[in-house]
Amino acid sequence: MTSLPQKPVPMPTPDTKEFWDGCSQGILRIQKCEDCSSHVFFPTLVCQECHSDRLTWVSSSGLGEIKTFTVVRRAVGAFAPDAPYTIAIVALDEGPQLMTYIVDHKESDVAIGKRVAVAFERRMDSYLPVFKLV
Amino acid sequence: MDKLRGATAIVGAFDTEVGKRPDATSTHLCLEAVKGAVEDAGMKISDVEGLITCNSQVTPVTYHAELIAEALGIEPKMCLSVSTGGGTTVATVAHAAASISTGMCKNVVIVKGDNLATGFTKDQALASMASVGHPQFEQPYGAPVPAFYALVAQAHMHAYGTTSEQMARVAVSAHYHASLHPGAHKREVLTVDDVLSSKMIADPLHLYDCSLVSDGGAALVMTSSDAAKDRPKKPIYLLGFGEGHRNEHISQARSFTESGAVESGESAFKMSKMTPEDVDVASLYDCFTPVVLIELEDLGFCPKGESGQFVEDGSIDLGGKIPVNTHGGLLSHCHPGNPGSMFHVTELVKQLRNECGERQVKDASVGLAHLQGGILSSHGTLLLGGEETI
Numbered sequence: 245m246t247s248l249p250q251k252p253v254p255m256p257t258p259d260t261k262e263f264w265d266g267c268s269q270g271i272l273r274i275q276k277c278e279d280c281s282s283h284v285f286f287p288t289l290v291c292q293e294c295h296s297d298r299l300t301w302v303s304s305s306g307l308g309e310i311k312t313f314t315v316v317r318r319a320v321g322a323f324a325p326d327a328p329y330t331i332a333i334v335a336l337d338e339g340p341q342l343m344t345y346i347v348d349h350k351e352s353d354v355a356i357g358k359r360v361a362v363a364f365e366r367r368m369d370s371y372l373p374v375f376k377l378v
Numbered sequence: 379m380d381k382l383r384g385a386t387a388i389v390g391a392f393d394t395e396v397g398k399r400p401d402a403t404s405t406h407l408c409l410e411a412v413k414g415a416v417e418d419a420g421m422k423i424s425d426v427e428g429l430i431t432c433n434s435q436v437t438p439v440t441y442h443a444e445l446i447a448e449a450l451g452i453e454p455k456m457c458l459s460v461s462t463g464g465g466t467t468v469a470t471v472a473h474a475a476a477s478i479s480t481g482m483c484k485n486v487v488i489v490k491g492d493n494l495a496t497g498f499t500k501d502q503a504l505a506s507m508a509s510v511g512h513p514q515f516e517q518p519y520g521a522p523v524p525a526f527y528a529l530v531a532q533a534h535m536h537a538y539g540t541t542s543e544q545m546a547r548v549a550v551s552a553h554y555h556a557s558l559h560p561g562a563h564k565r566e567v568l569t570v571d572d573v574l575s576s577k578m579i580a581d582p583l584h585l586y587d588c589s590l591v592s593d594g595g596a597a598l599v600m601t602s603s604d605a606a607k608d609r610p611k612k613p614i615y616l617l618g619f620g621e622g623h624r625n626e627h628i629s630q631a632r633s634f635t636e637s638g639a640v641e642s643g644e645s646a647f648k649m650s651k652m653t654p655e656d657v658d659v660a661s662l663y664d665c666f667t668p669v670v671l672i673e674l675e676d677l678g679f680c681p682k683g684e685s686g687q688f689v690e691d692g693s694i695d696l697g698g699k700i701p702v703n704t705h706g707g708l709l710s711h712c713h714p715g716n717p718g719s720m721f722h723v724t725e726l727v728k729q730l731r732n733e734c735g736e737r738q739v740k741d742a743s744v745g746l747a748h749l750q751g752g753i754l755s756s757h758g759t760l761l762l763g764g765e766e767t768i
């Protein structure tokens with residue numbers, strides 16, 4: 245019995261709910277350390293720089309640059325029909341990095357070091373952060 | 379750590395037949411490997427005091443080492459199932475050395491086996507691939523496993539001008555070595571053009587930049603250096619080990635061109651009182667070709683950024699400066715998932731015992747294995763040597 249594959253949607257936990265709620269509202273929210281001012285992502289309990297537990301949620305500028313990327317030519321499962329698509333690691337101006345899609349671009353325009361801005365893409369009831377070249 | 383230098387030795391090593399093994403479950407492969415390694419060590423299964431395993435991906439269980447012990451009909455003093463992916467092999471050798479040296483057990487058998495090629499259903503294989511990466515922050519983007527490593531390859535190309543031809547050269551070397559190994563899963567030689575004309579999976583990685591999916595198992599028997607002298611085969615001493623753990627998720631890596639192999643290699647070289655120049659033969663984790671390039675640099679076999687030229691010059695081929703993966707590695711010998719890295723170590727044992735026939739590195743006396751789990755996540759380095767190196 246083969247079930248039709250579905251693309252995964254993020255299942256928020258108490259630690260990550262603020263982040264995903266932000267995405268639904270069109271805001272990229274990350275944590276900031278009240279002691280050393282570092283920004284932190286993934287959502288966590290302690291600052292990865294100074295290990296303080298005094299973290300608060302703030303809005304990111306949503307701006308950053310491409311650290312690295314790839315164009316997926318052969319995808320698996322529910323993603324197969326989407327290929328080719330561009331996956332990148334983006335470093336936000338605040339510091340933290342995230343995996344994401346680069347959307348609405350000509351393939352040849354994507355490069356390491358290019359500036360990008362966040363956008364949100366709906367999947368079922370969730371909104372995933374994706375980035376566009378600026 | 380210095381106390382552990384040369385304190386223990388590998389006295390038994392065995393590879394099962396690898397490739398496609400529809401006749402064997404993962405447990406069967408583990409039992410076959412233990413039996414072979416224990417015989418190689420001139421011991422009996424009933425002599426085994428410590429048993430370290432790694433869970434099966436095809437048929438995962440809660441108490442894996444205990445399951446293998448039960449199936450062997452032994453009641454070990456120590457059972458441990460370790461899970462650091464491909465890096466598990468280094469972790470298990472280090473823990474075995476510590477257990478033997480502290481007197482927890484006189485000997486330890488390390489065994490790993492799995493049947494990814496024939497045991498997985500299609501759904502299981504898809505589910506297993508989809509489970510790589512952070513469930514909320516990575517998996518929703520649908521990166522197949524090669525894409526994770528493509529991110530690393532792309533960064534290396536951008537930073538250092540490494541080319542697809544140079545990455546392909548790693549696969550060519552592995553396939554050539556496997557052609558000299560009678561037991562390898564794939565024994566056809568490849569050219570750089572074959573690699574470059576294979577289908578593109580995720581830029582810049584082609585199909586032949588990716589490792590195999592195989593069935594297979596392997597086991598090692600370790601004991602104290604004193605006890606090792608009574609064993610029939612030449613003991614291969616553990617000279618040093620080290621670990622490096624920078625991140626679990628690739629999106630959180632602080633560098634995409636340098637890995638925890640830096641810390642892992644430094645610790646292992648320091649403990650063993652060796653340098654990269656002392657190494658005669660190396661086994662480097664090779665799930666994808668760019669990984670070998672980064673390891674060559676991070677371990678100090680060539681300067682940062684120069685690995686592309688280094689492999690292009692034939693340095694990692696048999697007869698080259700530092701022959702790498704003389705069995706063919708995960709790219710061509712076999713890759714049954716987590717057990718894949720066991721063969722990197724059993725191959726070193728065979729090289730240092732001078733048992734490798736056509737693919738023997740002449741006068742091999744010091745061997746290095748660098749193994750990693752996850753997406754450049756969990757790194758471990760081992761240095762092994764014959765008695766003359768102690």
Ligand SMILES: [Zn+2]
Pocket residue numbers: 277278279280281282291292293294295296
């Ligand atoms: Zn802080």
